[in-house]
Amino acid sequence: MPFVYLREQFADAEPILAALRELVATGDFTLGKAVADFEAAFAARLAARHAIGVNSGTDALKLSLRALGVGPGGEVITAANTFIATAGAIADVGARPVFVDVDDSFCIDPDRIEAAITPKTKAIIPVHLTGNVADLPRIAAIAARHGVPIVEDACQAICSTLDGRCAGTWGITGTFSLHPQKFLNIWGDGGVIVTNDDALAQKLRLLRNHGLADRDTVVMLGVNSRLDSLQAVVARRVLDTAEAIIRRRNENAAIYDAGFAAIPGIRVPPRNPRVRHTFVTYQVFAEERDRLLAHCLANGVECKVHYPVPVYRQPALDHLGYRRGDFPVTDRQAAEAITFPVHQYLVREQLDHALAVVRDFRRARP
Numbered sequence: 001m002p003f004v005y006l007r008e009q010f011a012d013a014e015p016i017l018a019a020l021r022e023l024v025a026t027g028d029f030t031l032g033k034a035v036a037d038f039e040a041a042f043a044a045r046l047a048a049r050h051a052i053g054v055n056s057g058t059d060a061l062k063l064s065l066r067a068l069g070v071g072p073g074g075e076v077i078t079a080a081n082t083f084i085a086t087a088g089a090i091a092d093v094g095a096r097p098v099f100v101d102v103d104d105s106f107c108i109d110p111d112r113i114e115a116a117i118t119p120k121t122k123a124i125i126p127v128h129l130t131g132n133v134a135d136l137p138r139i140a141a142i143a144a145r146h147g148v149p150i151v152e153d154a155c156q157a158i159c160s161t162l163d164g165r166c167a168g169t170w171g172i173t174g175t176f177s178l179h180p181q182k183f184l185n186i187w188g189d190g191g192v193i194v195t196n197d198d199a200l201a202q203k204l205r206l207l208r209n210h211g212l213a214d215r216d217t218v219v220m221l222g223v224n225s226r227l228d229s230l231q232a233v234v235a236r237r238v239l240d241t242a243e244a245i246i247r248r249r250n251e252n253a254a255i256y257d258a259g260f261a262a263i264p265g266i267r268v269p270p271r272n273p274r275v276r277h278t279f280v281t282y283q284v285f286a287e288e289r290d291r292l293l294a295h296c297l298a299n300g301v302e303c304k305v306h307y308p309v310p311v312y313r314q315p316a317l318d319h320l321g322y323r324r325g326d327f328p329v330t331d332r333q334a335a336e337a338i339t340f341p342v343h344q345y346l347v348r349e350q351l352d353h354a355l356a357v358v359r360d361f362r363r364a365r366p
C-alpha cells in the first residue's frame, strides 16, 4: 500500500499533454490565458471573488501577509501543529510567529487564541491541517473583536467546507498549495490566494509580478511569484477531477474510521458533521505509535508521521524561546498520530489489509 499515487494519477496524461501542446503553440508562457483560466475556475469552484495564482503555498502566505502590511515588529498567531511553511512565511516577512496549541481536530484551539493576542498581533493564521477545517466562525468572532485579520492556511484544504462554505473564503485571504503531495496536485510547485476583497486582489496581483502595473510602470516593490503557465494548465485539468477525488477519499476514510474505532489502542479523531473533510492525510492516534509504524511498514502499509517534531521545537525556531511541553496537545499528536495511505487509487482489499495489520499488532500486545 504505497503512500504516493502520482504514477497512477497521471498514467493517462494525454489530455494534459494535449493541452500543454496547445499552450506551447501559442508561446504564452508567463501568466496569460492559461493562468487566467485556472484562476477563474478555481475562484468559481470555491465561490470566491478572486483567485490569484502564485508559485507556491508558501508564497501565498508570504504575499498575503505582505499585502496586509505585516512585517517587522508584528506578531502573527498560528497553530503549533503545522508544516514549517506557515511559521517560515511569518518569519520571512519579518514578523514573529506566536504559536497556539491545537485540539483533536488537528487545528488551532479557539479557546486558546485570545490569550495569545497582544497589541502587536497583526494577523491570525488558522491552519486547516489534514484537510479538516478549523472552527472559523469562532475564530472570526475573536478576530473581529480584536480587529485582527485572518489569513487562512488552507494549503491542505482545497475544497474542504464548513457549513457548506469553502475553507479559504472565510478570512481576508485564503492560501492554497498545489504541491504534488496535496490532492489537487500539479507537476511541480504552485499556489493560489483567494480573496473577496477587490483592492487586496489587485495588490496581490501586483505583488506577485514585481509590482508592474504595466510593462514599464512599477507601482510597488513586488517579487516574481507567478504561477507557472504550464502548471496552470495541469491545475485546470486536475481541478475538474476534484469532486471525484474528494468522494473517494471520504469513502476510504469512512471505512478506516469504522475499522479503527473497533481496535483497542487506536483512537479516531472526532469528526465534525459540519465539515466536509478532504483527507489530504488520514491520521489516527495510536498507543505505541512508533512500534505500530514499524509493524505497518514491515507489512507493506506505507504509513507516515505528520509531524514527529513539532515546528515549535525545530532548531531553526529556538530563538522564539519555546520549550518542550509548551503545547501539550501538539506534543501528544507528535507522539501518537500516525498517517495511513488514503488516496483515491486504493481499493477495499488494501484498506482491509491495513486494518488487519493494525489488528494483528494490537493482538500481539500484552
Ligand SMILES: Cc1ncc(COP(=O)(O)O)c(C=O)c1O
Pocket: 056, 057, 058, 059, 082, 083, 085, 086, 127, 129, 153, 155, 156, 176, 177, 178, 179, 189, 190, 191
Ligand atoms: C499547512 C501547510 N502550509 C503551507 C504549505 C506550503 O505549501 P508549498 O509547499 O506549496 O509552499 C504546506 C505544504 O507543503 C502545508 O502543508
